[in-house]
Amino acid sequence: MTSRWTEQDIPGQSGRIAVVTGANTGVGFQIARALAWRGAVTVLACRDPRKAADAAARIRATPPHPSAAGSGLVGEVEVDVEETNLASLSSIHTAAKAIRDRYPRIDLLINNAGVMWQPAGRTMDGFETHLGVNHLGHFALTGLLLDRMLGTTGSRIVTVSSPAHKQGRIDFADLQSDHHYRHIAAYAQSKLANLMFAYELQRRLTTHAAATTSLAAHPGGARSELNRTMPPLFRGRHWGLALPITHSTEKGALPILRAATAPTAEPGQYYGPDGWHEFRGRPTLLASSDSSHDAQAQRRLWAESERLTGVEYSFAVGDRIAGA
Numbered sequence: 001m002t003s004r005w006t007e008q009d010i011p012g013q014s015g016r017i018a019v020v021t022g023a024n025t026g027v028g029f030q031i032a033r034a035l036a037w038r039g040a041v042t043v044l045a046c047r048d049p050r051k052a053a054d055a056a057a058r059i060r061a062t063p064p065h066p067s068a069a070g071s072g073l074v075g076e077v078e079v080d081v082e083e084t085n086l087a088s089l090s091s092i093h094t095a096a097k098a099i100r101d102r103y104p105r106i107d108l109l110i111n112n113a114g115v116m117w118q119p120a121g122r123t124m125d126g127f128e129t130h131l132g133v134n135h136l137g138h139f140a141l142t143g144l145l146l147d148r149m150l151g152t153t154g155s156r157i158v159t160v161s162s163p164a165h166k167q168g169r170i171d172f173a174d175l176q177s178d179h180h181y182r183h184i185a186a187y188a189q190s191k192l193a194n195l196m197f198a199y200e201l202q203r204r205l206t207t208h209a210a211a212t213t214s215l216a217a218h219p220g221g222a223r224s225e226l227n228r229t230m231p232p233l234f235r236g237r238h239w240g241l242a243l244p245i246t247h248s249t250e251k252g253a254l255p256i257l258r259a260a261t262a263p264t265a266e267p268g269q270y271y272g273p274d275g276w277h278e279f280r281g282r283p284t285l286l287a288s289s290d291s292s293h294d295a296q297a298q299r300r301l302w303a304e305s306e307r308l309t310g311v312e313y314s315f316a317v318g319d320r321i322a323g324a
Contacts, residue, residue: 014039022113023136030253083275086137096144134190200298208315219252220273255283
């Protein structure tokens with residue numbers, strides 16, 4: 001399904017509301033910029049409100065990407081900011097309430113923010129950092145915003161994963177890495193959890209005949225701040241040995257944008273770059289690992305995620321989510 005899909009292919013988004021986590025920098029910034037420039041009211045859900053405000057100002061001032069000429073761009077963009085720390089359930093609840101109070105509906109939720117290869121650490125609620133931020137934080141935020149999406153025709157939730165999910169294993173006996181911690185394994189587990197969440201969410205949306213769909217995507221080896229924990233030879237000003245196998249954040253954003261906006265994107269699909277080991281290339285439909293499709297493990301992870309976050313999903317339009 002490889003094609004030369006670019007920003008120019010993003011349909012007009014006027015009248016739509018989009019929430020993008022981690023939108024102040026890197027791939028998230030490029031996603032938010034592209035959506036805002038096509039008319040979506042775009043909410044930057046970020047941990048640092050000052051950096052988010054700076055990003056919003058840059059989006060308003062950024063000229064359209066050259067590839068987007070003539071593709072429904074708007075002359076004036078509307079960008080909002082909401083402080084959202086995915087390492088804190090309290091912050092997630094506060095942010096979700098503020099967004100819910102401000103917007104009667106949400107058309108797009110892009111679960112983009114994340115951490116990678118962090119030293120052993122804990123979120124404010126005691127979760128292992130990768131699992132807590134990358135998966136549990138987005139699980140809670142999605143659940144708390146879901147009723148703003150269920151009745152919205154064409155609404156989509158896109159959860160960002162990584163090729164690292166292929167090395168991941170959900171260790172239910174040591175989910176929080178209490179007994180054994182390896183940063184690479186913790187990151188891979190969280191990225192596998194992202195995919196399992198996206199797929200299980202779609203199964204439940206289908207069961208309830210919801211208007212909302214769930215998809216997943218990954219940016220490949222985008223040259224962003226997420227890589228600041230990589231060995232020095234693979235990051236830095238010129239990106240060293242990583243330069244030939246990585247690509248820009250603009251290109252890294254394209255698979256997520258395709259999953260979020262392409263009319264041909266279908267529920268439960270997974271997008272990413274088509275190049276070597278999915279590190280770079282054009283956005284295309286991908287197949288994820290067999291373990292990501294383990295339905296029993298998906299349901300078990302879902303139940304554990306509800307227990308840990310205290311957010312219990314409801315799929316009835318107009319219902320409030322337990323824990324809200």
